[in-house]
Amino acid sequence: xxxxxxxxxxxxxxxxxxxxxxxxxxxxxxxxxxxxxxxxxxxxxxxxxxxxxxxxxxxxxxxxxxxxxxxxxxxxxxxxxxxxxxxxxxxxxxxxxxxxxxxxxxxxxxxxxxxxxxxxxxxxxxxxxxxxxxxxxxxxxxxxxxxxxxxxxxxxxxxxxxxxxxxxxxxxxxxxxxxxxxxxxxxxxxxxxxxxxxxxxx
Amino acid sequence: xxxxxxxxxxxxxxxxxxxxxxxxxxxxxxxxxxxxxxxxxxxxxxxxxxxxxxxxxxxxxxxx
Numbered sequence: 001x002x003x004x005x006x007x008x009x010x011x012x013x014x015x016x017x018x019x020x021x022x023x024x025x026x027x028x029x030x031x032x033x034x035x036x037x038x039x040x041x042x043x044x045x046x047x048x049x050x051x052x053x054x055x056x057x058x059x060x061x062x063x064x065x066x067x068x069x070x071x072x073x074x075x076x077x078x079x080x081x082x083x084x085x086x087x088x089x090x091x092x093x094x095x096x097x098x099x100x101x102x103x104x105x106x107x108x109x110x111x112x113x114x115x116x117x118x119x120x121x122x123x124x125x126x127x128x129x130x131x132x133x134x135x136x137x138x139x140x141x142x143x144x145x146x147x148x149x150x151x152x153x154x155x156x157x158x159x160x161x162x163x164x165x166x167x168x169x170x171x172x173x174x175x176x177x178x179x180x181x182x183x184x185x186x187x188x189x190x191x192x193x194x195x196x197x198x199x200x201x202x
Numbered sequence: 203x204x205x206x207x208x209x210x211x212x213x214x215x216x217x218x219x220x221x222x223x224x225x226x227x228x229x230x231x232x233x234x235x236x237x238x239x240x241x242x243x244x245x246x247x248x249x250x251x252x253x254x255x256x257x258x259x260x261x262x263x264x265x266x
Contacts, residue, residue: 056226058231059242060234125234125237125240
């Protein structure tokens with residue numbers, strides 16, 4: 001019951017904020033907010049359309065929603081920090097850029113929530129222990145490749161600047177090895193996620 | 203964790219949907235419980251056991 005009230009409160013709050021955003025002529029953020037809210041509440045909306053009633057929200061769903069909201073929030077904070085560090089002057093200096101970035105962040109955070117919810121609700125039970133292990137390894141590969149790319153770019157530029165010659169090792173790592181690792185990690189994660197999503201789906 | 207929910211359901215001729223409705227959860231939750239893929243709270247385990255006229259330790263068997 002509390003969760004139903006929570007969803008109703010979220011819907012009303014989103015509606016009020018959307019009206020305020022439209023009155024402020026921030027159409028892009030308003031559209032992003034509506035899209036984000038629809039993505040987050042797709043399950044409830046679908047149930048209302050199909051059966052004209054809210055879905056049963058049991059302890060498993062509550063647990064999954066809680067974890068997914070937490071993951072979506074962490075994603076939002078990390079993405080905001082990641083964008084603010086290199087582009088803070090650009091974002092604060094230009095109002096329209098900031099509005100576009102915030103709009104994109106709303107939708108991205110909602111997508112992170114949705115993927116997280118699907119993972120806890122469908123993918124994790126659908127994958128066995130072995131599948132889950134491979135999924136974790138694929139995600140780690142993608143994450144480590146991204147970190148290696150950033151470090152390699154910094155080291156390549158730093159060493160090239162210090163030595164006065166083009167440094168080849170970190171250049172090759174940044175241009176060939178890291179993107180390849182990232183591609184393998186992302187494709188592997190997506191493949192296993194999709195497999196888990198449709199495997200033994202109840 | 204293994205469960206004997208399916209066995210007890212068959213004994214009393216209760217469908218997953220009916221059990222889910224009695225206990226107040228989704229049918230998917232009953233499926234995951236039967237497959238041992240979800241660890242229920244004590245309250246849910248108690249409700250399931252009561253709906254199947256048995257005790258918690260009869261239907262939920264922990265792996266040692």
